[in-house]
Amino acid sequence: xxxxxxxxxxxxxxxxxxxxxxxxxxxxxxxxxxxxxxxxxxxxxxxxxxxxxxxxxxxxxxxxxxxxxxxxxxxxxxxxxxxxxxxxxxxxxxxxxxxxxxxxxxxxxxxxxxxxxxxxxxxxxxxxxxxxxxxxxxxxxxxxxxxxxxxxxxxxxxxxxxxxxxxxxxxxxxxxxxxxxxxxxxxxxxxxxxxxxxxxxxxxxxxxxxxxxxxxxxxxxxxxxxxxxxxxxxxxxxxxxxxxxxxxxxxxxxxxxxxxxxxxxxxxxxxxxxxxxxxxxxxxxxxxxxxxxxxxxxxxxxxxxxxxxxxxxxx
Amino acid sequence: xxxxxxxxxxxxxxxxxxxxxxxxxxxxxxxxxxxxxxxxxxxxxxxxxxxxxxxxxxxxxxxxxx
Amino acid sequence: xxxxxxxxxxxxxxxxxxxxxxxxxxxxxxxxxxxxxxxxxxxxxxxxxxxx
Numbered sequence: 001x002x003x004x005x006x007x008x009x010x011x012x013x014x015x016x017x018x019x020x021x022x023x024x025x026x027x028x029x030x031x032x033x034x035x036x037x038x039x040x041x042x043x044x045x046x047x048x049x050x051x052x053x054x055x056x057x058x059x060x061x062x063x064x065x066x067x068x069x070x071x072x073x074x075x076x077x078x079x080x081x082x083x084x085x086x087x088x089x090x091x092x093x094x095x096x097x098x099x100x101x102x103x104x105x106x107x108x109x110x111x112x113x114x115x116x117x118x119x120x121x122x123x124x125x126x127x128x129x130x131x132x133x134x135x136x137x138x139x140x141x142x143x144x145x146x147x148x149x150x151x152x153x154x155x156x157x158x159x160x161x162x163x164x165x166x167x168x169x170x171x172x173x174x175x176x177x178x179x180x181x182x183x184x185x186x187x188x189x190x191x192x193x194x195x196x197x198x199x200x201x202x203x204x205x206x207x208x209x210x211x212x213x214x215x216x217x218x219x220x221x222x223x224x225x226x227x228x229x230x231x232x233x234x235x236x237x238x239x240x241x242x243x244x245x246x247x248x249x250x251x252x253x254x255x256x257x258x259x260x261x262x263x264x265x266x267x268x269x270x271x272x273x274x275x276x277x278x279x280x281x282x283x284x285x286x287x288x289x290x291x292x293x294x295x296x297x298x299x300x301x302x303x304x305x306x307x308x309x310x311x312x313x314x315x
Numbered sequence: 316x317x318x319x320x321x322x323x324x325x326x327x328x329x330x331x332x333x334x335x336x337x338x339x340x341x342x343x344x345x346x347x348x349x350x351x352x353x354x355x356x357x358x359x360x361x362x363x364x365x366x367x368x369x370x371x372x373x374x375x376x377x378x379x380x381x
Numbered sequence: 382x383x384x385x386x387x388x389x390x391x392x393x394x395x396x397x398x399x400x401x402x403x404x405x406x407x408x409x410x411x412x413x414x415x416x417x418x419x420x421x422x423x424x425x426x427x428x429x430x431x432x433x
Contacts (some may be wrong), residue, residue, distance in 0.1 A: 095433050138341055176387070186384060187384065190391075190421075191387065191388045194384065194385060195385070195387075195424050198385055224364060231368075232364045232367070232368060232407065240371055240425055240426070243385070243425065244367050244371065247363075247367065247385060248364065248367065251363045276385075279384045313394055313410070314381075314394045314395060315393065315395035315408055318423060319420075320417075320423070321413065321416040321417050321419075321425075323412060323413060323416055325412075329400055330399060331397055332395070332397045332399075332400055333395070333410045334398075334399025334400075335398065335399050335400070335401050335402050335404070335405035336402075336405055337395045337399075337410060338399065338400065338402035338405075339402035339403075339405050339406050341403065342400060342402055343395075344401070344403070344406045345406070346405075346406040346409040346410060346423045347409055347417075348415040349408055349409060349413045350412070350413070366392060370387070370391075370422070370425050370426075371425060371426065372410070372426075373414055373422075373426050374415075374422075375391070375419075375421060375422050376390070376393070376412065376415075376416035376419075376422075377391065377392045378392075378394075378395070378408075378412045379392070379393070379394045379395075379396075380392045380394070380395045380397055380408070381394075381395075
């Protein structure tokens, strides 16, 4: 991962020096282990802050919405797909972007590591495919593939789909991945069991809206949860309100979600937020044979009318 | 609960089903009294917010018709 | 909806032209029948008092 960091810094330095971009959006080391934070570099002598490792799970496309200046952005596979979504939805101009593509091998799940390590973690070092964890307990080494984020483990678009330059050679994409195993499991449940499953899933939700804030798709000027006249969804943590929020948010992401996992990663209580969006992703894939964020020149299926659109749900 | 009757909130498009409902009324046709009609300007005005609100307030079913 | 555990049939869609009053009556009957057979709804009803 060190080569990636070096290369990202080198490219950013060049871009900023030549005034090709006004700022570079990338990651810097966070104050807590395994929590890298987004950073906006405007000055060529600050590029030393930029880093890259397996804790860059936040989706940087989130910071592009409505920006007018020239921006260099570090983008892994899912970020680049969300940039495509922004381009399709006219939220950002391609000419203003310089995309620094990062072929990604998956991000690690800090919760998984936290659980298996069990003690306070003070430092995490990456060494190729190994993750070395130091903390209050003994030093331990884990295989990266065992502690990947769930969406990364089933990711089939690790390489950026659009980019202006790459920091390394493209990596091999994962093949024959069963992307919807968990969705099928829920689908096979009877209604009452499904209800109970989601009830259990959401019982910890504190309605902090971190999932919404981290999501690159959530850019409505006024979110439906903040609307008060009419008030579509109550502000309390009443289970019905919580469910309404998650349900509607998932609907807003239908056919747009790239399964980047940012929502799940930022959730402070560890809710599997993707359980909602994933179902819709699967539906769109099955009904329209469509995966979002691969081509900026094609309109998404929920955006266009075609005579062969499925309509068997209508009487 | 033997005499329970469902409450069905129905969202009808002004130009299609609402017209049909009107015609049904004018023609004195009989249909179940369980539906509560809400007229919307077009079925395209429908939003998930609407049926969630209806269900939350206790409707037993929702029917959207264009 | 169904994925989340609301029974299929609680939410229905149809397309009726303004001239099709007979179809309208037919569909109303169908919808009512399906929902009757499902019985009263158990989930997703807001029980707490509404604020404001």
